[in-house]
Amino acid sequence: MTVVADRPERIEEAAVATPEFEKAAERAASRRGFLLSLPAYAYLVLFFAVPLGIVMIYSFATRNRFGGTDLSGWNLDAYRKLGEPIVRDILFRSLWLAVLTTLICLVVAYPFAYFIATRTPLVRNLMLVFVMIPFWTNFLVRNYAWRVLLGNDGLFTNISEALGLGERELLFTTSAVVIGLVYGFLPFMVLPLYASIERIDLSLVEASRDLYASGFQTFRRVLLPLSMPGVIAGSILVFVPSLGAYVTPEILGGAKTTLLGSYIVTQFLTARNWPVGASLSFVLMTVMLVATLVYFRTGGRNL
Amino acid sequence: MGDGEDDPVSDQTAAVELSAITKRFGSVVAVDNVDLEIADGEFFALLGPSGCGKTTTLRMIAGLEFPTEGSLKIFGNEAGTLPPNKRPVNTVFQDYALFPHMTVEANVAFGLKMQRVSKDEIAGRVLEAISLVRLEGLEQRRSQQLSGGQRQRVALARALVNRPKVLLLDEPLGALDLKLRQEMQGELKALQREVGITFVFVTHDQEEALTMADRIGVMNEGELLQVGTPAEIYEHPVNRFVANFIGQTNLLDASVVSNDTVCLANGVHIPGHSDLPVGTRVAVCLRPERAGMHPPDEVPADHQSVVGRLEGVTYLGNALVYTVVLDWVRLEVRRENQPGGYRPYAGEEVAVSWTLDAVSVVRA
Numbered sequence: 001m002t003v004v005a006d007r008p009e010r011i012e013e014a015a016v017a018t019p020e021f022e023k024a025a026e027r028a029a030s031r032r033g034f035l036l037s038l039p040a041y042a043y044l045v046l047f048f049a050v051p052l053g054i055v056m057i058y059s060f061a062t063r064n065r066f067g068g069t070d071l072s073g074w075n076l077d078a079y080r081k082l083g084e085p086i087v088r089d090i091l092f093r094s095l096w097l098a099v100l101t102t103l104i105c106l107v108v109a110y111p112f113a114y115f116i117a118t119r120t121p122l123v124r125n126l127m128l129v130f131v132m133i134p135f136w137t138n139f140l141v142r143n144y145a146w147r148v149l150l151g152n153d154g155l156f157t158n159i160s161e162a163l164g165l166g167e168r169e170l171l172f173t174t175s176a177v178v179i180g181l182v183y184g185f186l187p188f189m190v191l192p193l194y195a196s197i198e199r200i201d202l203s204l205v206e207a208s209r210d211l212y213a214s215g216f217q218t219f220r221r222v223l224l225p226l227s228m229p230g231v232i233a234g235s236i237l238v239f240v241p242s243l244g245a246y247v248t249p250e251i252l253g254g255a256k257t258t259l260l261g262s263y264i265v266t267q268f269l270t271a272r273n274w275p276v277g278a279s280l281s282f283v284l285m286t287v288m289l290v291a292t293l294v295y296f297r298t299g300g301r302n303l
Numbered sequence: 304m305g306d307g308e309d310d311p312v313s314d315q316t317a318a319v320e321l322s323a324i325t326k327r328f329g330s331v332v333a334v335d336n337v338d339l340e341i342a343d344g345e346f347f348a349l350l351g352p353s354g355c356g357k358t359t360t361l362r363m364i365a366g367l368e369f370p371t372e373g374s375l376k377i378f379g380n381e382a383g384t385l386p387p388n389k390r391p392v393n394t395v396f397q398d399y400a401l402f403p404h405m406t407v408e409a410n411v412a413f414g415l416k417m418q419r420v421s422k423d424e425i426a427g428r429v430l431e432a433i434s435l436v437r438l439e440g441l442e443q444r445r446s447q448q449l450s451g452g453q454r455q456r457v458a459l460a461r462a463l464v465n466r467p468k469v470l471l472l473d474e475p476l477g478a479l480d481l482k483l484r485q486e487m488q489g490e491l492k493a494l495q496r497e498v499g500i501t502f503v504f505v506t507h508d509q510e511e512a513l514t515m516a517d518r519i520g521v522m523n524e525g526e527l528l529q530v531g532t533p534a535e536i537y538e539h540p541v542n543r544f545v546a547n548f549i550g551q552t553n554l555l556d557a558s559v560v561s562n563d564t565v566c567l568a569n570g571v572h573i574p575g576h577s578d579l580p581v582g583t584r585v586a587v588c589l590r591p592e593r594a595g596m597h598p599p600d601e602v603p604a605d606h607q608s609v610v611g612r613l614e615g616v617t618y619l620g621n622a623l624v625y626t627v628v629l630d631w632v633r634l635e636v637r638r639e640n641q642p643g644g645y646r647p648y649a650g651e652e653v654a655v656s657w658t659l660d661a662v663s664v665v666r667a
Contacts, residue, residue, distance in 0.1 A: 203398065206387070208402075209366075210367070210393060212414050212465070213388060213413075
């Protein structure tokens with residue numbers, strides 16, 4: 001009975017829902033949303049925007065003769081220094097290593113993520129736990145573990161000797177840095193890839209095979225386009241920290257392979273040139289911000 | 304299983320031929336030793352409850368599963384382990400499986416593109432396929448912007464554009480509402496006649512199978528129980544399961560008492576209906592619409608009958624269904640709703656009757 005009685009009222013209510021009414025409701029909803037997100041905004045402003053602003057201010061400041069920084073005589077010297085060959089080399093080397101790390105992670109993680117996504121739920125959860133297990137150990141400790149593995153009498157050297165490839169010292173080379181970076185950031189590639197592949201209806205793969213596509217064509221025409229959001233998200237999550245990596249290159253890399261992260265630290269702590277460190281940090285930050293924006297502009301919105 | 308009617312099949316190469324096909328998933332037997340021939344140009348339905356192995360059988364023909372044992376031939380060529388892209392077969396998937404990142408046009412063109420057909424030919428054939436399923440004007444839409452019926456048509460066009468030798472349909476109408484489903488039944492049938500391709504479709508809906516198929520294969524628990532035309536299956540089911548699964552039916556327990564006579568549990572003998580060994584437990588299948596109903600003392604001379612008490616009447620509009628209770632069985636009798644005639648009331652004693660040609664005997 002009540003259901004029947006309800007009906008006419010609802011219809012009246014709908015009739016009252018004029019554009020003004022809807023707009024007012026929308027405004028109320030967005031006000032509520034703003035209040036709810038206020039703590040997050042406050043956190044971001046306090047711990048992200050303000051420090052970033054300070055970094056930016058320092059990047060225009062002057063280094064004085066005693067290694068301190070004078071907040072006066074604003075200039076662009078620090079940015080000009082970024083054009084110098086040494087800094088430029090470091091910048092390109094870092095970019096190249098970050099790109100290489102991202103590509104290797106992508107190639108390694110994709111089949112693995114596809115494998116996980118196509119297992120039964122139990123196996124799937126188990127494998128996801130395996131992916132996350134390394135996080136339970138300190139990042140620094142894990143990097144030192146690689147030092148042992150790659151070192152003079154380590155596993156890799158022994159294997160290459162046993163295979164008759166001669167004694168190959170990997171530690172303190174660029175390869176060691178890439179191995180370390182891939183190892184460190186692989187989970188950040190696997191997880192978003194898994195999330196986006198898992199959402200794909202696997203009957204689409206069957207449909208593609210049924211429509212005369214080979215396995216590779218199915219990957220290129222169906223799986224890859226549909227998992228693009230995961231590919232982009234994973235790539236950003238690997239590329240960004242690889243570009244600014246400090247710990248891994250410090251521990252596994254040699255003196256010849258200085259990367260951005262180490263260079264910035266050197267500017268602040270050893271060279272005592274805060275403006276240059278600040279300007280490099282700021283440029284790095286901008287590159288990452290642009291990359292993230294590109295993601296949300298393209299891949300993030302599709303699907 | 305009507306041997307005479309199968310003759311056209313053996314005349315020419317079968318479109319699909321399964322010989323002793325078994326499919327196991329671990330210890331589960333999904334399809335159990337199935338032999339089946341589907342003729343070229345036939346509209347064949349695989350019918351059965353969910354989990355009976357009908358979809359697995361279809362997927363083996365498509366190449367999406369490989370048989371554990373047995374041989375599978377498509378137009379005479381051994382195809383048991385060919386990957387799906389090497390078979391002259393296309394599938395309309397249960398939920399259509401349209402590519403969400405492509406337009407209708409790109410979906411339909413996909414198969415031809417993969418076969419490296421020239422661009423001009425693709426354009427022409429896609430246009431043709433889209434007009435065949437009457438989707439003109441929707442070429443640039445994405446599947447999310449289509450209704451269920453439209454998606455179904457895209458799935459059909461996407462398969463048919465490749466001119467497969469066999470079209471497989473997995474519960475093609477399952478996702479549609481009743482009215483649209485009935486409409487599409489007629490359309491699919493007409494389409495099959497128009498393109499002349501062998502259609503093999505899987506369904507759990509016996510009415511759908513009866514309406515559309517030239518022949519039906521009834522499956523249960525991995526076994527193929529009976530293959531025949533809709534009339535053969537409806538009128539001469541081989542066992543209790545088939546009799547129950549296809550349409551409404553009354554099953555009366557009986558046993559074989561002589562060469563060709565069975566005896567009902569209440570002692571009534573029905574002659575001329577069995578070639579099973581004496582003593583076999585059987586069931587007599589009496590369709591509700593074939594049963595007669597009379598006052599107990601007015602049963603026509605050429606009818607056999609049992610007497611029971613009328614429990615109730617269900618009014619269906621065009622028909623009335625009477626439920627008659629005996630102490631050993633409960634029977635349903637369906638009568639057309641026509642003026643006049645015998646209209647007993649609940650509680651009355653009535654005789655449920657049949658002529659000898661109205662019943663069939665099935666294995667229990």
